Amino acid sequence: MLQGWVIVLASFLYLGVLFGIAWYADHRADHGRSLIANPVVYALSLGVYCTTWTFYGSVGRAAANGIGFLPIYLGPTLLFALAGFILYRMIRVAKSNRITSIADLVASRYGKSQLLGGLVTVIAVVGVIPYIALQLKAVSNSFTILSSYPDIVMPASAGAVPLFQDSALYVAMILAAFTILFGTRHLDATERHEGMVAAIAVESIVKLVAFLAVGAFVVWGLHGGVADIFARAAEVPEVARRLTRADTSAAYGSWGTLIFLSLFAALLLPRQFQIAVVENVDVKHLNRAVWMFPLYLFLINLFVLPVALAGLLHFPAGTVDADTFVLTLPMAHQQEGLALFVFIGGLSAATGMVIVETIALSTMVCNDLVMPLLLRLRWLGLAEKADLSGLLLEIRRWAIAVILGLGYLYFRVAGEAYALVSIGLISFAAVAQFAPVVIGGLFWKGGTRDGAVAGLVAGFVLWAYTLLLPSFAKSGWLPEGFIAHGLFGIELLRPQQLLGLTGLDEITHCLVWSLLANLGAYVGVSLLRVPNAREARQASLFVGGTDLAGHTAWGGSAGVADLLPLAARFLGRERAEEGFLRHARSRSLKSVDELPGDARLANFAETLLAGAIGSASARAMVASVVSEEPLGLDEVMNILDEASQVRAYSRELEQKSQELTRATAELRQANERLRELDRMKDDFISTVTHELRTPLTSIRAFSEMLHEDPKIDLAQRTRFLAIIVSETVRLSRLINQILDLAKLESGRAEWTVAAVDVGEVIREAADSLTALFAEKRVALDMDDLHPGLTVMADRDRLMQVMVNLLSNALKFVPADSGRVRVGAEGTASEVRVRVWDNGPGIHAADHEVIFDKFRQGSGGTDVLTDKPQGTGLGLPISRQIIEYFHGRLWVESTSGAGACFVFTLPRQAGDNNKLATAERESQRGGPAAGAALSDSGGKHNGVRGGSQ
Amino acid sequence: MIRTRLVAQRLAFLFLLGCLFFNYPLLSVFNQGGSLFGMPPLYAWLMASWLVLIALLALVVERKHD
Numbered sequence A: 001m002l003q004g005w006v007i008v009l010a011s012f013l014y015l016g017v018l019f020g021i022a023w024y025a026d027h028r029a030d031h032g033r034s035l036i037a038n039p040v041v042y043a044l045s046l047g048v049y050c051t052t053w054t055f056y057g058s059v060g061r062a063a064a065n066g067i068g069f070l071p072i073y074l075g076p077t078l079l080f081a082l083a084g085f086i087l088y089r090m091i092r093v094a095k096s097n098r099i100t101s102i103a104d105l106v107a108s109r110y111g112k113s114q115l116l117g118g119l120v121t122v123i124a125v126v127g128v129i130p131y132i133a134l135q136l137k138a139v140s141n142s143f144t145i146l147s148s149y150p151d152i153v154m155p156a157s158a159g160a161v162p163l164f165q166d167s168a169l170y171v172a173m174i175l176a177a178f179t180i181l182f183g184t185r186h187l188d189a190t191e192r193h194e195g196m197v198a199a200i201a202v203e204s205i206v207k208l209v210a211f212l213a214v215g216a217f218v219v220w221g222l223h224g225g226v227a228d229i230f231a232r233a234a235e236v237p238e239v240a241r242r243l244t245r246a247d248t249s250a251a252y253g254s255w256g257t258l259i260f261l262s263l264f265a266a267l268l269l270p271r272q273f274q275i276a277v278v279e280n281v282d283v284k285h286l287n288r289a290v291w292m293f294p295l296y297l298f299l300i301n302l303f304v305l306p307v308a309l310a311g312l313l314h315f316p317a318g319t320v321d322a323d324t325f326v327l328t329l330p331m332a333h334q335q336e337g338l339a340l341f342v343f344i345g346g347l348s349a350a351t352g353m354v355i356v357e358t359i360a361l362s363t364m365v366c367n368d369l370v371m372p373l374l375l376r377l378r379w380l381g382l383a384e385k386a387d388l389s390g391l392l393l394e395i396r397r398w399a400i401a402v403i404l405g406l407g408y409l410y411f412r413v414a415g416e417a418y419a420l421v422s423i424g425l426i427s428f429a430a431v432a433q434f435a436p437v438v439i440g441g442l443f444w445k446g447g448t449r450d451g452a453v454a455g456l457v458a459g460f461v462l463w464a465y466t467l468l469l470p471s472f473a474k475s476g477w478l479p480e481g482f483i484a485h486g487l488f489g490i491e492l493l494r495p496q497q498l499l500g501l502t503g504l505d506e507i508t509h510c511l512v513w514s515l516l517a518n519l520g521a522y523v524g525v526s527l528l529r530v531p532n533a534r535e536a537r538q539a540s541l542f543v544g545g546t547d548l549a550g551h552t553a554w555g556g557s558a559g560v561a562d563l564l565p566l567a568a569r570f571l572g573r574e575r576a577e578e579g580f581l582r583h584a585r586s587r588s589l590k591s592v593d594e595l596p597g598d599a600r601l602a603n604f605a606e607t608l609l610a611g612a613i614g615s616a617s618a619r620a621m622v623a624s625v626v627s628e629e630p631l632g633l634d635e636v637m638n639i640l641d642e643a644s645q646v647r648a649y650s651r652e653l654e655q656k657s658q659e660l661t662r663a664t665a666e667l668r669q670a671n672e673r674l675r676e677l678d679r680m681k682d683d684f685i686s687t688v689t690h691e692l693r694t695p696l697t698s699i700r701a702f703s704e705m706l707h708e709d710p711k712i713d714l715a716q717r718t719r720f721l722a723i724i725v726s727e728t729v730r731l732s733r734l735i736n737q738i739l740d741l742a743k744l745e746s747g748r749a750e751w752t753v754a755a756v757d758v759g760e761v762i763r764e765a766a767d768s769l770t771a772l773f774a775e776k777r778v779a780l781d782m783d784d785l786h787p788g789l790t791v792m793a794d795r796d797r798l799m800q801v802m803v804n805l806l807s808n809a810l811k812f813v814p815a816d817s818g819r820v821r822v823g824a825e826g827t828a829s830e831v832r833v834r835v836w837d838n839g840p841g842i843h844a845a846d847h848e849v850i851f852d853k854f855r856q857g858s859g860g861t862d863v864l865t866d867k868p869q870g871t872g873l874g875l876p877i878s879r880q881i882i883e884y885f886h887g888r889l890w891v892e893s894t895s896g897a898g899a900c901f902v903f904t905l906p907r908q909a910g911d912n913n914k915l916a917t918a919e920r921e922s923q924r925g926g927p928a929a930g931a932a933l934s935d936s937g938g939k940h941n942g943v944r945g946g947s948q
Numbered sequence B: 001m002i003r004t005r006l007v008a009q010r011l012a013f014l015f016l017l018g019c020l021f022f023n024y025p026l027l028s029v030f031n032q033g034g035s036l037f038g039m040p041p042l043y044a045w046l047m048a049s050w051l052v053l054i055a056l057l058a059l060v061v062e063r064k065h066d
Helices: A004-030 A039-049 A052-069 A071-081 A087-097 A102-109 A114-147 A167-183 A194-222 A226-235 A237-243 A249-268 A270-278 A285-301 A304-314 A322-332 A336-376 A389-417 A420-443 A449-474 A481-485 A506-526 A533-544 A560-571 A573-586 A599-613 A615-625 A633-708 A714-746 A758-776 A795-812 A874-884 A912-924 B005-021 B026-030 B041-062
Strands: A753-757 A779-785 A790-794 A819-826 A830-837 A888-893 A899-906
Touching: A004 A114, A004 A167, A004 A194, A004 A336, A039 A194, A039 A270, A039 A285, A039 A336, A052 A071, A052 A114, A052 A194, A052 A237, A052 A285, A052 A304, A052 A322, A052 A336, A052 A420, A052 B041, A071 A249, A071 A285, A071 B005, A071 B041, A087 A102, A087 A270, A087 A285, A087 A420, A087 A533, A102 A114, A102 A270, A102 A336, A102 A420, A102 A449, A102 A533, A102 A615, A114 A167, A114 A322, A114 A336, A114 A389, A114 A420, A114 A449, A114 A615, A167 A194, A167 A336, A167 A389, A194 A226, A194 A285, A194 A304, A194 A322, A194 A336, A226 A237, A226 A304, A237 A304, A249 A270, A249 A420, A249 A506, A249 B026, A270 A336, A285 B041, A304 A322, A322 A336, A336 A389, A336 A599, A336 A615, A389 A449, A389 A560, A389 A599, A420 A449, A420 A506, A420 A533, A449 A481, A449 A506, A560 A573, A560 A599, A560 A615, A573 A599, A599 A615, A633 A714, A714 A874, A753 A758, A753 A795, A758 A779, A758 A795, A758 A819, A758 A830, A790 A795, A790 A899, A795 A819, A795 A830, A795 A874, A795 A899, A874 A888, A874 A899, B005 B041, B026 B041
Parallel strands: A779 A819
Antiparallel strands: A753 A790, A819 A830, A830 A899, A888 A899
16 A cells, blocks of 8 residues: 555645645744744754654664764753853854854854855855755655565665656755745745744654654564563674674774764754754743753654664664664564654654755855855846845755755765765764864954864865765775775875874764864964954954944944845845834834934944845945945954943943932032021021110110100119119120020030039029019929939039029919929939929920020011010020930920920939040030020020910 | 853753763773663663753753742
């Protein structure tokens, strides 16, 4: 039932499904709902690493030398362990520079060199062609074998089959058509292919499941498990020798070499770069891939050795190619369905590789090889053509066809002499030549364009001489003597024993020589000169991760009028306008026309174009319309230095401005305080003047009366003189208090601190006021005085406070019915004194106001309905004094229910420190002019709120 | 997150561990006849250490709180 047409039909059905998936993914992407923006899809698409080499070739390799197939998968595992250092950085650099291929990366890193881009492209194409041939060979062989079911017939040598009967030719043609349909339907400025990635992820699943199915069938269907196969193999000496490896240093050396070779390949193969870097949607997806991709590799290798051993045990030696065991074992046991599934799995592996590889290569060929050449050929007039986007697609289509054609040619010429894996390794060794320039370029700023060219050329030449040419020689296309006796018969030039180096397998031999020469030339030539301006700029972008968004290589400028048409020629008008509009919006401009013709615009246009035609060509194109002022190295260095200095400065500035903000706030507060004080000072002066004028006016009035009228009788005269004396007393008291307050506030007051009995002071103060109390018939109650309360204070000052408070109370209580009560009590830490009266009380709002100077004279409080007599300084002075001794003075009152003035003073014991401080302060106060104010006059009082 | 230095350094450590697992001299220790869990010792060692390495990689990158 497995006739040719069934297989062909199944194959086309499968390809059709893939195409459907790709179409659907593209459709979703156009609507902004990407299918592939998913870490699992990313990890699966990385499975494009596993080609028919893995699917068919690993078993062949295992049949030949046991575990030797494994290093190819251990290397990528190790690469992903380094993801944080290499892949992460590569993706970031590629995204910010719109790098679309490995050639673009190298060209861009070393100063956007077209030469370098072209060189990398040539090496990649030549190097990867054997790998593509491998896929063609595997698919056409599997087709031939499967279609001769139920017989198991090995395909005839390709050279023996007439060209048009060779299935590999048709496979190549079909794959070319399929790839062109897949990858070049439209031009994307970012070179991303969502549909392709989705299809690749599906293919990864198909080939894994197919291989696991064969493995399970062989291990459990044909044998009693893994242990059974190994036990049987151990019994056959010819097979058993695959279970261990040669224990020689050369064997371990080549094992280690393969690990690192595959590590580089998984990073640098054009298709790996395409999937891992260019098609990466979000750099965060790398996280999942770090373990999921190695796990994929682990699973697909799980049954390789058991299947190889089973094949060796089942088929007589030499009758069946070990590369086909995966297919021939199910066929030999009449598993038609499984065999067809295996064929589809192999087809998956091949199509995945060919599609991604040729798309990546065609991008490189177009952007880095053909376009730069065409643009140089002035007679083609391309530079003047209005729309080149169609041409770009055309070039890519042709590139795909040509690359597959070359692959087929290599298959016809050299494909027969090698097993699948050996062909693949030739390609691996070729792309390994990119390792020094790429990894060096990411970590070393000193690499120059010349060094990169020298390294690549040296490595490529030695690779071709030691690996590619011998593969032609072995197939008979070059004389055999070339391998055996060297070029021109010179033994030292034998390609696989260069300079007499023996004991290595051909891959290790090639890598030792080519990478030595490559690295040596790269570093050596780079060190010949200092990087030029453009190289230095790119180096700092790649190595330092410097963001030069503000600084560009474009010294000159060009307007939208020049750059938009330029971009439109390569991208198509619609896409170009869309891009420019996005750029305008990102700069908060409404339309494209508002964009200024500055260096930033030129830079944007260059990056936009880089996506379509590669960074080197994009540079050349933009340079053709922008009047570029070449930057000298010094200038670039200055820019970089400036950038870092500016960063340092800006940090400093930020700090300074924060400090400044703080200082400004403090200053503003201080200023407000000063204004307030100033205002208060003004108020104070006007109040003082007013207060002084009142007694002065009455003194003057009575003095004039006495002076002008000598006939005033004695009684009258005595009364006038008494008023004059009383007013003079009041005047001098006022002046004394002002002086006293000024002294207190300026800290120049004189203090005599000693232990003072509070009760005694209170009594003394009351005694001095007895006459006034009696005069107004107010009762003074001093029953609550606890004896023996001592504090450290200035006796006279304390007296002053008491007199103030008592006369204050006396002032506001009604005559005849007025009562004033004084109490003093002590706690462990302080002494508390209360002066209570039954006057009208004070509004809560005025509890603090009354301690302000002259508040009764400021007119600010409308609660005053009656201007009381007094200086308005008693309470502020009292408060100053109490606070000087670390006590507090306040009032407790509600309007209409009397007032109670309370002050506390710290007890003598336990407050020695404070008092000692007070004493020191008093000494610092210096000699003061006035002694303690003896304010025993009866009339003074502080301002009291409330209506009196 | 691969971005943090610590995670990147842990991964780099696993890279070195992998280099040790998959190369001489550990390989030569297992490169002998006989059988380990029904498998040739070399094969058993490589597959087991590979799986362990993958598990460690997963552990390092998927750990949420760090």
